Amino acid sequence: MNRRACLEALLPFVKDQLVVASVSGQWVWGQLSKHEGNLLLGSMGNALGVGMGLALGLPHRQVIVIESDGSVLLSLFNLPTLGTLHPDNLKVFVFDNEAYSGSRISRPSATAAKTDIAAIARDSGIERAVTVRDLGNFNREMSSTIKEPGLGFVVAKVEETFEHRNAERSDVDLMENKYRFVRYVERTEGKPIFLGRG
Amino acid sequence: MLLYSIDTPQTANIYELTCILLFKIACNCQGSIYEDSHFTIRTAFGMNQELAEKTVAQLKNASIDFVTYLPETRLSRILPILEKDDFFTLVPVASEAEAVTIASGAALVGKRPACYMEATGLFVSAYNLLLVSMRLGIPLLLLISHVGNCADQKNSFRFAPTGVRTEEQLKALHIEYQVMANASDLNTGIADAVRMMHALKQPFALLFTGDFTV
Numbered sequence: 001m002n003r004r005a006c007l008e009a010l011l012p013f014v015k016d017q018l019v020v021a022s023v024s025g026q027w028v029w030g031q032l033s034k035h036e037g038n039l040l041l042g043s044m045g046n047a048l049g050v051g052m053g054l055a056l057g058l059p060h061r062q063v064i065v066i067e068s069d070g071s072v073l074l075s076l077f078n079l080p081t082l083g084t085l086h087p088d089n090l091k092v093f094v095f096d097n098e099a100y101s102g103s104r105i106s107r108p109s110a111t112a113a114k115t116d117i118a119a120i121a122r123d124s125g126i127e128r129a130v131t132v133r134d135l136g137n138f139n140r141e142m143s144s145t146i147k148e149p150g151l152g153f154v155v156a157k158v159e160e161t162f163e164h165r166n167a168e169r170s171d172v173d174l175m176e177n178k179y180r181f182v183r184y185v186e187r188t189e190g191k192p193i194f195l196g197r198g
Numbered sequence: 199m200l201l202y203s204i205d206t207p208q209t210a211n212i213y214e215l216t217c218i219l220l221f222k223i224a225c226n227c228q229g230s231i232y233e234d235s236h237f238t239i240r241t242a243f244g245m246n247q248e249l250a251e252k253t254v255a256q257l258k259n260a261s262i263d264f265v266t267y268l269p270e271t272r273l274s275r276i277l278p279i280l281e282k283d284d285f286f287t288l289v290p291v292a293s294e295a296e297a298v299t300i301a302s303g304a305a306l307v308g309k310r311p312a313c314y315m316e317a318t319g320l321f322v323s324a325y326n327l328l329l330v331s332m333r334l335g336i337p338l339l340l341l342i343s344h345v346g347n348c349a350d351q352k353n354s355f356r357f358a359p360t361g362v363r364t365e366e367q368l369k370a371l372h373i374e375y376q377v378m379a380n381a382s383d384l385n386t387g388i389a390d391a392v393r394m395m396h397a398l399k400q401p402f403a404l405l406f407t408g409d410f411t412v
Contacts, residue, residue, distance in 0.1 A: 053309075077292040195337075
């Protein structure tokens, strides 16, 4: 299974949701989607935490998190916190290629050995955490996760690909991305986000 | 005469309670082990109830409405007060690192967040402060128990080695801060800090020590 194919399948399901991506997912997702509700963090270990904050702060709005195995492993404490807080409007997709492919030497991550992220998630109280290994199952789980209420957590086992190493990088920096995201939230929620007028 | 009051929740472990009671007897201290919420106050020190109530009132006056936290000793009396007030969304976390990322996410959808942590948590969360809150420019109030600081009335070898480096750490991170050592600092300190964090669109830290650690 290929991460790009999964994200292409996810694309038509994204309407007015807020989407947060960690560093590995953001290159492909950023190419595929120009959604104003995208928040591309450009770092590892932060997307799930930020996604929880978005979901808790705006509980009527669906929030999608695009994560990777290395990023989740870096902030593994997020899983018990997520299982405890259990925001019903949060949908998490972890693309697990079992490698630190951003390192350019592709060292294996712990999921290449015995670590099972979905199992850790389930034992942390995220009851519906599942692992899928082919595109058909991904499409089915992704569709039901997006459509049905409740916290969703899908680990997609994907092959390691290298397209991100040669992908054209956006010239939209993190600050510009933040303001575009915040203005989108302000417009769609009808409320100011930042205080402090000039 | 010493009084030992144990208001035992149904879920309390009798072995644990016995150990705490013996510890308190050994320490010649008195007080209630369990208070009237699920928060457990097991220490006889830290800010008093009046200061805790005033701190929470000032947070509310400054429109702070979302608080992530990892409990510690000095300021922990604010937690039951925050919990009882529906104005606040109170978010327990497992690491100060996610206290920062969760609060940052909430700020981006209109919440006015604070992260309550022990000073040691500042070292834990430095990466997340730098790569999320500071790089994106997110207003965030850091309520930091300045353990190990010279004015910390319960200072010990456990806290001093990190405490003497806390302000240097904030300077290295380029995070603006104020030290809150006197009870009277509450009159304007929180409001000033919140105004500043919104003006800067950056984290701003308040370091509680002195009167808040008695």
